[in-house]
Amino acid sequence: MCWGNYNSSLIPKGSGFLAIASSDFITCGIREGDLVLDCWYTNISSQVDYDPPLQLCSPGLCTPGSCGEGKFSFNASLINEADLINLCVRKDLKICSPCGVNCSEGFFPSSSCTENADRVCTTCSLCQNTSCSDVCKLQISAELKQQHQHQMRQLIIIVGSSAFGFLFCLAGLCLLIRMISSKSKEGGKNQFA
Incomplete structure (x- = not known):
């Protein structure tokens, strides 16, 4: 529940509070992170430095x-x-x-x-290990799936490039054999003519 006229920019940001107490002009809370008492004032443009005794900050x-x-x-x-x-x-x-x-x-x-x-x-x-895999499984499985897809793409590129290179070499070899055999046939005909 909220009430009163206050400037929300005065409220401390970045930490939750273990407990909050307020009056007409001041609101204080014990910060979760370091258990320091943090106070902000209503309708006052500048905060007054307030360093409470440590007993007030007890959790x-x-x-x-x-x-x-x-x-x-x-x-x-x-x-x-x-x-x-x-x-x-x-x-x-x-x-x-x-x-x-x-x-x-x-x-x-x-x-x-x-x-x-x-x-x-x-x-x-x-x-x-398996002790945390149940809690983290959704996040880990999504990461593993993405990693698997990336590796699969790389594998397809490698296999495809290798197959294309093999077929190119095979076609070149066939062409070379044909050229050599046709030259040797022509050379043989010229020899007997």
């Missing part, structure tokens, strides 16, 4: 124990902040994030979600 609540099925322990190294080991105050706490469900089209899951890491999606162009 979830700090909880004790294991994350459980369908979740993984968020790794603080993904944020690319120097000297940041854990987002939680206590080392025995962790942030449990939900595992990704599906890979985008053209990608296959190369590793599944574990307690310590989300599943990893890899491009289908790197698929080299």
Whole structure:
């Protein structure tokens, strides 16, 4: 649902958001890629620099124990902040994030979600075994079909050129034999005349 009068050019582009909150004059969201809080203002032509404390950028609540099925322990190294080991105050706490469900089209899951890491999606162009061929089969089969057609055209050109060259040489040889035999017959007639 959208409401209010806002300038859409102020909205950050290029990243999705894990969460969004808004008020009358400001809207903020936690970016999916780097978990940084990004804010944009309503009816204000220039954005004010806003560097929120890291706690506001947390991707979830700090909880004790294991994350459980369908979740993984968020790794603080993904944020690319120097000297940041854990987002939680206590080392025995962790942030449990939900595992990704599906890979985008053209990608296959190369590793599944574990307690310590989300599943990893890899491009289908790197698929080299049967474990990913089912997911990538449509794209791979289309690429293979196109490659096969290209190779078939090359084969037809090579075979056709070779056959034409062979027939040309054969016709030339027949013509040469005929010319030699007709000259030898003429030479034989001239000798006896």
